[in-house]
Amino acid sequence: MIRLTILFISLFVFNFSFAQFVPQPLKTFSPDSAGFKAGFLDSFTKELEDSSKALGAFMVWRKRGIVYEHYFNGAKPDFWYNIKSITKSVVSALTGIAIEKKLIPSVNTPVMKFFPEYNKQRSVSPNGPVWYSEYKKYNDSVRNTLTLKHLLTMQPGFQWSDFGPLVGAFINSSDPVKFALELEFIDTPGTKFVYCSPATSIVSAALDKATHTNTRSFAQKNLFDPAGITSLRWDVDPMGRNEGCSESYLTAQDMMRFGLLYLNKGKVGNKQVIPQRWIEESTALQARLNYWDILPNANGYGYFWWRRTTNGHQMYFASGAMGQLIVVVPDLEMVIVAGTLLDRPNRDRQELKYLHIMIDKLTKQL
Secondary structure (H helix, E strand, O other), X not given: OHHHHHHHHHHHHHHHHHHOOOOOOOOEOOHHHHOOOOOHHHHHHHHHHHHOOOEEEEEEEEOOEEEEEEEOOOOOOOOOEEOOOHHHHHHHHHHHHHHHOOOOOOOOOEHHHOOHHHOOOOOOOOOOOHHHHHHHHHHHHHHXXXXXXXXXXXXXXXXXXXXXXHHHHHHOOOOHHHHHHOOOEOOOOOOOOOOOHHHXXXXXXXXXXXXXXXXXXXXXXXXXXXXXXXXXXXOEOOOOOEOOOOOEEEOHHHHHHHHHHHHOOOEEOOEEOOOHHHHHHHHOOOEOOOOEOOEOOEEEEOOOOEEEXXXXXXXXXXXXXXXXXXXXXXXXXXXXXXXXXXXOOOOOHHHHHHHHHXXXXXXXXX
């Protein structure tokens, strides 16, 4: 009888503890309670409908709950968006969790410590030209100085452009991580911002090594489940690794849940899901970025998080190709989510620029 009582108490405590971490359905409030003028969001919706043929969802959280949630062009609440490079910001969160769990020593950990199989000295013919030998030695030596922080801040020093001719070779490589680690160095790591998707693939693969599982499984246990986020799909590369730079899928509501983690300093209820210090560090200015052609008022980059100001308010955001956005404006207690459809007339980079213009119109009302 005593054992049964103890078992009952243990199960009760476990179930109570677990239940308090499971988020309730996202609350909704009237726009006027959040400070929006009467009629503004009606005209805002009309402009979104008239201006974008690709927009699927646009949501706004202010202070206590969702004050605006609208679906466009046939999209429904249960539609799964390919969040593209928002995946990078998810990988950033997972890195912070892994460091907190002491699975990774710090952001200053040398990258090649995770990949000894790729760190073999390459042979050079003794009869070859001296410059060829020295060139290989130089790249190998710089590679061993590369840290996770260099990658997280998009300052790897690689010769790379996300819009250049090597993109296709990277995507179609039989081993994209090996491909990335063999890129030529043209800058000292940590000195110059160059947006580099392969950098995230390396970080994600390092997470696999450090956690002894795949990125999605680690995310499911340590991020998605505690935050009430459902992950339907996360594609893999030819080596079976989850693609760290792109190709994962979330609904607009789940994108909002991820953004709310950052607004709430990493917490869901009383449960600390992402370390608060990581939230602060990863969204702070870590790399100089004062101009981006599709990003008005850019003012820096964190750890796979962008930064800019909107009507004098500092914001940081996760951004994916063709108009996927999770925007956090802390001093307005606001999270904004946009998801676009990839099978519609999508203006790609112009879609993103347009959405930032609409976000500025939104924050100007407050």
